[in-house]
Amino acid sequence: xxxxPLDHRQLEALYWxxxxxxxxxxxxxxxxxxxxISQRIRDLEASLGVMLFDRSRRxxxxxxxxxxxxxxxxxxxxxxxxxxxRLSKQESLSGLLRIGVNETVAxxxxxxxxxxxxxxIPNLVLEVHVGLTQTLWNRYERGDLELLLVSxxxxxxxxxxxxxxxxxxxxxxxxxxxxxxxRITPADFEGLPIITHGHGSTMHKDxxxxxxxxxxxxxxxxxxxxxxxxxxxxxxxxxxxMLPPLIYQSEIESGKLIDLExxxxxxxxxxxxxxxxxxxxxxxxxxxxxxxxxxxxEKVTDELxx
Numbered sequence: 001x002x003x004x005p006l007d008h009r010q011l012e013a014l015y016w017x018x019x020x021x022x023x024x025x026x027x028x029x030x031x032x033x034x035x036x037i038s039q040r041i042r043d044l045e046a047s048l049g050v051m052l053f054d055r056s057r058r059x060x061x062x063x064x065x066x067x068x069x070x071x072x073x074x075x076x077x078x079x080x081x082x083x084x085x086r087l088s089k090q091e092s093l094s095g096l097l098r099i100g101v102n103e104t105v106a107x108x109x110x111x112x113x114x115x116x117x118x119x120x121i122p123n124l125v126l127e128v129h130v131g132l133t134q135t136l137w138n139r140y141e142r143g144d145l146e147l148l149l150v151s152x153x154x155x156x157x158x159x160x161x162x163x164x165x166x167x168x169x170x171x172x173x174x175x176x177x178x179x180x181x182x183r184i185t186p187a188d189f190e191g192l193p194i195i196t197h198g199h200g201s202t203m204h205k206d207x208x209x210x211x212x213x214x215x216x217x218x219x220x221x222x223x224x225x226x227x228x229x230x231x232x233x234x235x236x237x238x239x240x241x242m243l244p245p246l247i248y249q250s251e252i253e254s255g256k257l258i259d260l261e262x263x264x265x266x267x268x269x270x271x272x273x274x275x276x277x278x279x280x281x282x283x284x285x286x287x288x289x290x291x292x293x294x295x296x297x298e299k300v301t302d303e304l305x306x
Contacts, residue, residue: 008080010044011073013037014052015280017060018070019143031096044069077280094123097283100136100145101128103227104167105271107247112294117287124283132201132225140274147284148274149291151202160277162288165297166268169206169244171260172252174237184260186211195230195239198223202269203242210266231257242266246296271297 009030016026017037027034045052052066062070101110110128117126129136133150140148154161173179179188197203222239224230231248234241235256243257251257273291275284 010040013040015073022060078278081282093121096125098127098145099147101149102151105149106130109294109296113291116290152270152272158277159274162273163300164271164295165299166270167244167246167297168268169242171262172243172257173240176237183263185263193220193239195222195233195241
């Protein structure tokens with residue numbers, strides 16, 4: 001009896017069950033039911049004549065043959081995605097794409113990106129998750145997110161990196177802080193509170209780098225994981241924080257915030273679009289390209305595949 005040909009949906013089901021670790025998660029990703037995913041896997045096993053999952057365990061566990069099949073399925077889906085990206089009309093694409101964005105992106109040009117996506121790919125549903133870069137990275141590595149628009153530096157393996165440009169952060173305070181309005185140095189922070197993201201964040205690393213050999217003598221460091229809340233606390237005079245003028249120019253012009261012009265100046269921060277080198281959908285690459293079009297960050301020309 002001849003075996004039935006492989007079906008693209010079966011390969012998708014196999015890939016996402018393996019990637020996300022459960023049939024239920026794969027069903028949510030593929031916008032279908034768990035029984036439908038189970039049936040696709042059974043049909044694929046029947047076509048291949050092998051067991052792909054060890055069903056004696058509570059969590060979806062691949063058999064040795066299953067691991068081989070996932071690797072082959074990823075290659076086939078990646079080739080299909082590349083072909084679709086090159087030849088298909090964008091307006092014909094559809095589905096769900098889960099994106100992780102840094103708050104600086106969300107507060108600057110994310111609305112323009114969503115508007116352009118709605119115009120170019122009207123049948124695509126975006127699921128946008130806003131957070132700190134490290135948190136988004138963790139979710140990306142678990143398979144929860146398919147595209148990141150985040151700050152660097154970034155040095156992982158197996159991803160495509162496309163520069164979204166750079167933007168500058170600067171120390172800001174409320175007028176009542178009493179700080180000098182120009183040329184603030186690390187020594188001026190003695191006895192003052194600052195507000196920053198937590199340890200391990202890009203912002204926290206940049207702060208430590210700015211102080212360099214000067215031992216920080218600020219009174220305390222309050223941790224806040226939201227850029228917009230940090231800005232609100234700073235406007236209220238509750239501390240000094242590192243904020244991007246690109247977003248808070250109106251507050252600077254109105255006098256609610258003071259750009260303290262740090263000396264030495266803070267290094268510009270580069271942002272990246274990040275997605276798998278061997279993506280199984282053309283959507284991450286397409287949305288990355290649209291993001292580069294609408295980004296209001298200062299453009300750079302370097303691109304890196306690692």
